[in-house]
Amino acid sequence: MVHPSAPTGGVAARLADVRGRVRAAALAAGRDPAQIRILLATKTLPPAVIRAAIAAGGTLIGENRVQEVLAKADELADVPHETHFIGHLQSNKVTMVLPHISCLQTLDSAALADRLQARLETMDRGLDVLVQVNVSGEATKSGVPPAEVADLVAAIARHPRLVLRGFMTIGLNSPDRAAVRRGYAELAGIRARAAAEGWPGAAVATELSMGMSGDYADAIAEGATIVRLGSAVFGPRTPVPAR
Template sequence: MVAYMDHKDLDNRQIGRERAMQIADGVKRVADRIAKAENSAGRKEGSVTLLAATKTRDVGEIMAAIDAGVRRIGENRPQEVTAKAQGLLELCRDRKLALGTEAVDSDSSSAGVGFHLIGQLQSNKINKILPYVDTVESVDGSPLARKLATRALAAGGTMGILLEVNESGEQAKSGCAPDQALDLAYELAAMEGIQLKGLMTVGAHVDDEAIIRSGFAHLRGLRDHIRDSGEPGTDTCTMLSMGMTGDMEYAVAEGSTEVRVGTAIFGPRAFI
């Protein structure tokens, strides 16, 4: 694989019919997996939202997923947000869809496409994403949260956030420690300029179902505790972003409200 930013036009807006059909088929397969997992878990159909993870995918590919029914996308890198935002905004408007911050400001939530940042955010990149992204899922500490809140207030808005929790304890993964999550969530929920919408985690990188599910179950317990605490700003802490291509069924069984899926929709990535 090679560095994609130098070798792929992320603002490309035209893809072939065959590629568009491949992506549409991917969306359908994932939607069917989610529906089956909901049914197996005894959950209401539609209780889990599909977020299409769009790292290295160009505007045309992302729009093919949106045309197939995806209503939430997630980028890993701020530079990809800025590279694709204008094209996505224009093509969404052509379809009478509001994207990201435009969707938040829209009167009709049914005509909106959520635009999330799901990868790490450095404070010097906040201004790059602020005009477009409606939710940052990777907030793992109060310094970043305070800077996000300050910039959002200065821009006259509020940024949705998820608190990322490292449930697996793996050093390579981001997120706050589980034993710090409650106090941190209460601190973030009380900040003006951001809205704590829920929690996010990446499942343990193991083959043991019990270990993977225990992390998801613990995150659900944290979410419930925060949401029901009565602390200021915690009543909006409802989302559980957990589950990806390889473990989404486990996540849905443990209460996930959003699964983040890329490869199963778009196919293997050709770039880093």
């Protein structure tokens, strides 16, 4: 559900500040800041706030819930932007969400790949995907275990409508920054293996979507190409109960 009272004031200034911080983190890691994109995590935010962020240059947004994608689609249709889906996607909601997204960052099973391929065939279009990997081993997180990534990539390669662009993870929920970074380094290692070993279907799998508002600098240090930022740009958001 969209939060009705998220403030619009200050979004442009906070986005500019975050851009500067991302740039500084990239330079500190010896990386080109142009290699890193900021994805604005817009869960619970109303279209007016998202429009303000897009107007300030934040044209890549990510949604966690299918119902929010659908609720906001019409009100954002007239502003150029790109929407990625970054939440767990149930197979029975594939048909609803596909018309509104350009990338699914959370592909974590061969069954979901099968469902996507079937629907994309009827739509006569393709879809960029990232494989979600559970590098932390936490039961509360979605994603394929690292040991099973190669098999899932092989399954995706059998579906011509799916284009594997890289890998995604949600970092370990821990104040131990070194432990969090180890997870991000593991995801970077998976990308490196895919390239070095020539995994089928992974020729353009260069993206690493990892890092959020609290740990994006560490993710950048480990090679993130997409950082998913919400509160860093929009400020704290009052939780809205799911219905």
